[in-house]
Amino acid sequence: MTRTGTTQTHLRRALRREVPSTVGLLADEQDFSAMRRYRTFAFDDHPTYLRQVEALLRTLATQGGHTTVTLFDPEEYAAYCAETALDPDHPTSRSRFTAHLGATGARVTYTGQPLSSLLPELVDTAVRQATWEYATTVLATAGDCATCGKDIGKAAFERAVRLLHRLLDAAGPGTHHLVCSVSAADDHLVAALHTHGPTRPDTDTDSHADTYPDDATAAEFTAVLAAGIALGAPGGLVLRTSTPGERDRLHGWRLTGDTLTPLTEAEVFAAYCTDARTGEPLSPEPGVDHRAGFPLAPDPDEHGTGHH
Numbered sequence: 001m002t003r004t005g006t007t008q009t010h011l012r013r014a015l016r017r018e019v020p021s022t023v024g025l026l027a028d029e030q031d032f033s034a035m036r037r038y039r040t041f042a043f044d045d046h047p048t049y050l051r052q053v054e055a056l057l058r059t060l061a062t063q064g065g066h067t068t069v070t071l072f073d074p075e076e077y078a079a080y081c082a083e084t085a086l087d088p089d090h091p092t093s094r095s096r097f098t099a100h101l102g103a104t105g106a107r108v109t110y111t112g113q114p115l116s117s118l119l120p121e122l123v124d125t126a127v128r129q130a131t132w133e134y135a136t137t138v139l140a141t142a143g144d145c146a147t148c149g150k151d152i153g154k155a156a157f158e159r160a161v162r163l164l165h166r167l168l169d170a171a172g173p174g175t176h177h178l179v180c181s182v183s184a185a186d187d188h189l190v191a192a193l194h195t196h197g198p199t200r201p202d203t204d205t206d207s208h209a210d211t212y213p214d215d216a217t218a219a220e221f222t223a224v225l226a227a228g229i230a231l232g233a234p235g236g237l238v239l240r241t242s243t244p245g246e247r248d249r250l251h252g253w254r255l256t257g258d259t260l261t262p263l264t265e266a267e268v269f270a271a272y273c274t275d276a277r278t279g280e281p282l283s284p285e286p287g288v289d290h291r292a293g294f295p296l297a298p299d300p301d302e303h304g305t306g307h308h
Contacts, residue, residue: 019065020065020066020067020068020102021060021065021066021067021068022067022068022069022070022098022099022101022102022107023053023056023057023060023067023068023069023070023098023110024069024070024071024072024094024097024098024101025053025069025070025071025072025119025122026046026049026072026074027071027119027122027123028046029046031072031073031074032046032049034074034075035072035074038088038089039089040089040090040091050115053115054114054115057069057110057115058112060110061110061111061112066109067109067110068102068107068108068109068110069107069108069109069110069118069122070098070101070102070105070106070107070108070122071101071105071106071122071123071126072094072097072098072101076097077094077097080097080100081093081097084096105126105129106122106125106126106128106129106130107122107125108121108122108125128191128220131189131190131191131220131224132219132220132223134184134187134189134227135189135191135220135223135224135226135227136223138153138184138227138230138231139153139154139156139157139223139226139227139230140153141153142156142230142231152230153226153230156226156227156229156230156258157222157223157226159226159229159258159299160222160223160225160226160229161222162299163225163260163296163299164218164221164222164225166296166297166299167237167239167253167260167296168195168197169297170294170296170297171197171239171241172197172241173197173243174196174197174241174242174243175194175195175196175197175241175242175243176193176194176195176196176197176239176240176241177192177193177194177239177240177241177242178192178193178194178195178221178237178238178239178240179191179192179193179237179238180192180193180221180224180225180228180235180236180237180255181224181235181236181237182224182225182227182228182231182233182234182235182255183233183234183235184227184228184231184233185231185233189224189227189228190224191220191221191223191224191225192217192221193217193218193221194217195218197241225237225255228255229255229257229258232257233255234254234255235254235255236252236253236254236255236263236271237252237253237255237260238250238251238252238253238268238271238272239251239252239293240288247287247288247289248287248288248289249288249289249291250268250272250288250289250290250291251263251268251291251292251293251294252267252268252271252292252293253293260293260296261293262292262293262294262295263292263293264292265290265291265292267292268290268291268292268293269284269290272284272285272288272290273290
């Protein structure tokens, strides 16, 4: 090879390292089976497919570029092809859809982690994004209060921010893990938040809700709580606090309208020691105390969002 040819090859390789890659992944057997209806889809079994995907990811990593992995949903793919007049049974169409997902869908950066850890992370990321999109849509489309004309979604989010502030202030020191669940009309929303006390300094509760929280996870959590308030949907919130040298403490509240009503110790125990799928009792977790939810300090905005 001539010196000029060698230089050009080197430059192309250098340029390749600056081109990002996106890999669309069929995460489960059901999605994989749905893609087998296309003649141009080359794989016959899911385990082989996953091994080849992992090999591809390792190869891309050796080239020094930035690689992200996104979930490839066959139903969304079919709808995308119908909307864009693409032939779904063509590799180029799959490539275009994957690029679309890379720009709009849930994605995880590949850093060399095995597929066994990347897959759960990717699924969790996708669920969180779907939950965020659903909750924010609820808040954006809730409309105005028929009585006072106030934006219901905005009022619900502001109320949720204040409830979260008051709960974390009352929780005190320790490592706190909160889970909020809301039974929406056609979905079940769940969000989790991990934080440490003492909490951030008190803020002006009249400030615009969009300025809090800064952390994306806290924003997702607050949006789910706010969606439950805006919908008037049944829901609940549980708090687990860990402090070095002490037993973990579990507290719980029921979302009632725009208020968090403390659960009794027995209700908290029943919630944690019952299988959600079968209803069968579960053994209590060792080293954990089940306690009643503690009352929250009065809200300076006493009317909350109950006016709508």
